[in-house]
Amino acid sequence: MKPLALAVLLAISLPATRPIAAEIPDRPEKLRFPKLAYDPPNPADYRVPLKSGPIAYVVPDRTLPLVTVTVLVRTGAYLDPRGREGIADFAGHLLVRGGTQSRKAEELEERLAFLAAGLSSAVGEESGTVTLNLLSKDLPEGLALLREVLSAPRFQADKLELYRQQTLQSLQQRNDDSSSIHAREVESLAYGTDFWAARQLTGSSIASIAVEDLRAFHRKWFHPANFTVAVSGDFDRGAIVPKLEALFADWPFAGEKPPAIPTDTRMAQPGVYLVNKDVNQGRVSVLLPGLKRDDPDYLAVRVMNDILGGGGFTSRIMNRVRSDEGLAYGASSQFGGGTSFARPFAAGFETKSRTVAYASRIVLDEIQRIAAAPVTDEELNTTKRSLVDSFPDTFSTKGRVAGQFANDEFTGRFEKDPAFWQKLRGRVEAIDKDEVQRVARKYLHPERAVIVVVGQRDEILKGHPDHPAKLGELSGGKVTELPLRDPVTLEPLPSDPPKR
C-alpha cells in the first residue's frame, strides 16, 4: 500500500477527537492508541573521559536536591587466592565501614548519619562498587569523604574482627534454609568445584584474613585507572566535572591492572543430584550450559527463553507448572548471559516433595518441545512487543541512565557496540520463528541436563500416585546423592540411611 493511501485509511478509521460517549469495546484489541515515539538517551552525550583517569558518565537532573556518585572498580572475588576466600568481600565491606586515615570508623559513621548520606561499598564476583548518595548541599563534604574512603581507608582492626564474627555467624546458617544449600550446589555443579565462582567462604578461609591482606588488596586495585564513574542528580555538568577531576587527581599510590577473569567452567555429568534436607517443599534447578551476553546468539536466546520460561505468566513453564497443575508458586527459566564467562541456563521451581519428579518431567518436556517445534506467531509477537514497548523502562530515571552507561563502559559493551541501545529494538524486531527454533536446538539438550534437587529425599523419591514420573527416570536415569556439608567448613557430613 502506498503511504498516502495508508494515511487516508488511518484518517478515516481514527476519529480525530475521541467522542466521550464512544462504546467501550468488548475486546482490548479494538482499542486504538496514540503513537508513542521514544528515542533512548545517547551515551556520547554524557560520556566524560576524566584527565585524572576514569571515564565518567555525567547526567544532570535538577528535579530533586540529591546527588548519586557510583564508582565501579575493576576487581572482584575472582582474585581471592584458593583457601583465602573472603578477602575481596571483607575489603569491599570494610572500605567504607572501617574508617579512613583521618577519621575513625565511628566518626565517619556519625558524620554520614547526621548528613543523612548513604555511603556504601562492596566487592562482588567481577567488580567492586562504591556508592555515595546525599543531598546536593553536602556534595563538597561528601566528595571529600569519598576520596578518603577510596584512597586512604583505615581498615580498623576492631571492625575487621566484628565483620569476621558476623560473617562466621552467617556461615553457620548456610544449611538452615534449603535455598542456600541449593545455590551452593548449583554453583559447584554448573561450574565445577575448582572454578573460582564455585568457591565458597569457609571458617578457616575467613579466619586467616588480616588487616594487611585488606590493605594489599586495596592498594592493588583501588586506583583511578581501574575506576568507571556514574554521576547523576542536582548539578551542572560544567560544575561537576572539575570536582570529579579533583576526586581522582594525584592518587597517593600506583595500582595494578587486574588479570583477566578465568573462564574455564566445567559442568557436571548429566543426571539428578539430590541433597537430603527435611523441608516439605523440594527446590529444583535444571541446568544446561549457557552463553555469554555478547554472543551473537544472545538476543535470539533471550527471546526464546522468554517464551519458554523467562516471561512470567506468558511463558510456557509458568503456564504448565503453575497455572495448569498448581504445582508451584514460582516456575521460570533464565539464560544468565554473563559478561566474562557463560552463565548457565537454569529452569527452576519449588514444589511439594511428592510432585518434584512430576514437575521436573514437565519442565524437561517443555525444554524439549521448544527445540522440536516452532513457537506460535502469538508467542513470538508477545515477547517482541514486550521487549520493544517496555524498552523506555531501561532509562526510567536519570540514575539509571548514568548507571547503565557506566556499566556498559565497564563491561566493554560500549566499546564493542556503541549504538547498542539505539539498535536493540530493530534487532529484536528482526528475530523470526526459525531463528528462535535454531537457537533452541543449539542450546537446549534435555538429555544433557544437570538436575539439582534439595528436599526430603525419601518423600521425593516416592513420587506421587497420580503422576507416574520418577526422579530416577529423568536425565539419563542417574541419581547421585550429594552429602550435606558442614555449614562452616563445608566438609561432607555423613548421610542418613534411606528409610524403607
Added chain:
Amino acid sequence: MKCLLIAVAAVATLGFPAFAQKIPVVEKQLPNGFRLLLVERHEEPRIAGGWVAHVGSANERPGITGMAHLFEHMMFKGTPTLGTKDAKRDLEIIDEQERVRDQMRAEETLMRAALRRGDVEDITRPEARTPRYKALEEQFKKLVDEQRALLVKNEFDRVYTTAGASKMNAFTTEDMTGYFIEVPSNKLELWCWMESERLLHPVFREFYAERDVVFEERRMRTESTPTGRFQEQFNAMFWDAHPYNWPVLGWPSDIPAITKKQADDFYALYYQPQNITLVLVGDFKPDDAEAMVARYFGRIPKGNQPPPEVLTQEIPSYAEKRYNAEAETNPQLDIVWHAVAAGHRDSYALEVLEQLLNGRTGRLYKGLVLGRQLATDAGAGNQSRKWAGMFEVSAEAKDGVSLDDLERALHEELDRLAREPVPAEELQKVKNNFAAAEYRRLTSTFGILYRLIHAEGVAGWREINEAGPRIQAVAPEDVRRVAAKYLSKENRAVARYTRKAGPGTAGDDDELAGLSPEQKPIARQISSSVKQEKDAAQLRQMLAQMQAKAAQGDPKRQQLAKFIKGVVERRLAELEPKK
C-alpha cells in the same frame, strides 16, 4: 557551653527546608464511590497504575482465613471475554465443577471426622483419600481438561505484556489488597479497560488449581523456611482478640474449605467501588486521565451496603508472654509490644524511636553490637497498621552470649530511652534522615505509586504528606514518653530462638549439650580445625597435652576437654584406619 555549641552547629548544618517536598496528589471522587488519586510526572513515557481494595486478612473470620489473599490470585484469571474461547461453556463448566466440589466437600467432612477419631493420621497425604473422593477427583479432572481446551492461558497477562506493560503484580496484607502495573503512556486507555473489566465481571476460573498454588506459596514462605512456622505461631500468640492473629496466607485447614459461594459473597461485599481507591502516577494530563477513568470505571455499579469495619479490638495485655522455639537458626530474640494504629498521635514519636534505635549509629548497634558486644546485629521496627499496631525489636546473639544476657542488655537500652530525654543532636540526626527520605521517595514513578497504595490502604493517602511535619515536630520528651508508655513488661511478647540439633547444623548437637554457651563456639572452632587436620602426629601430640592438663583442670572445663578428646580421637581413627 559545649552542648550549646553542638546544638547550634546542628541547626546550622540543616540548611534545607526539612519537609517542603509534598507529593502533589490530585484527589477525585467518582459518583459510584471510587476514589481516584492522580500524580502527574513526565520523567519517562510511562504510567504506573494501581488500585487498592480496602480489604485484607483482618476482614476475614475463622473458617475463611486466607480468602483475601486467594482473591488477589483469582483477579488475574480473566473476564467472560478474556481467558476463554467459549465464555458460555466456560461458565457452565465452572458450575458443573462446583457441583462436583460440593460432593467432594461432603466427603472431606467425613475425612475430617475420621481424622478426629484417629482413623487416619494426615488427610493431606494422597494415600489418605477415600475411594469415593478419588472417583470424584477423576470426575473433576475431566471437567478441568474440558475447560482447559477452551482456555486462553493467562490471557489477562498476555494482553498487558504484549502492550509493553511491566511490573505487573499484586500483594495482600492484613489491611489491604493492592494491584499494580506500569504501561506505556499512550496506553492509559488499555489500563482503564483491563482494570475496569476485571472489576466489573471477573471470572474465577481455575479456582482449585490456584488454591494449590497458594499452598505451594505457603510451603515456600512459611513452612519450609527456618523460622516461618514459628513466626506465624508467635504472631498468633501475640494478638489475643484481634483478627491480626491469623496469617495473611490463611490457616492450612481453611484454604481448601473455602467455597465459591463464600468467595462470591466476599467479592460483592469488599470489591465494590466505595471500597476501592484507584491510583495513577506518571505521564498524563490529570483532566484527560480523570475523564477516561470516569468513562470506564463509571460502569461499575455502586454496592448495596457499605463494607463493615473491623470491630474486634485487642484486649489489654495483662501479662508478659514468652515463646521458646528450637529452630534451624542462630540464637536470636524477637520482642514485640502492642503499640498504636497508623495516624495515631503517638505513631510519629514511635517512628522516631525506631530510627533512634536503628542503623550503625543507632542505640541498638552502638550499645549491643559495638559497645557490649553481645549481638552481631539488632534492629527495631514500628508497625502501625490500620486497626492496631506493634513495636518490635530483634537481635541475633553473638556466639557464646546467652539470650538472658542479651535480653537484659536490650531492656537496659530501652529503659534508658524511657528515662532520659534524647540529646538534641541525636534527635536531629534522625530528623535529618526523615527529611532526606522525603526527597528520596520521589525518585521513581513506580515508587510513588507503591507508597500511595500502601498509605491509602492503612491511614489514608494524606498521611504521606502529613507525617513529615509531625515527625519533625517530635520533641525529646515525646520520645521518652512513648518509650515509657508502650515498651512495658506486661505489654510485650518475647520470642527466643535457640538452635535445634540436626544434621548439618552449626553446633548444639548432643556432644555440645553439656557445654556452657561460652564454650560452644570454642568447641565448634576446635572441632572444625581438627576435622581438617591431616597430620596424625599433631593430633597425637594434642591428646598427650590434654592428658597432662586433665589432672589439674577445674570441673567446668572437663566437659569441654572431654568433647575435644572425642573429636580428636574420631579424626585419628579416620586418618589411621584400623587394619
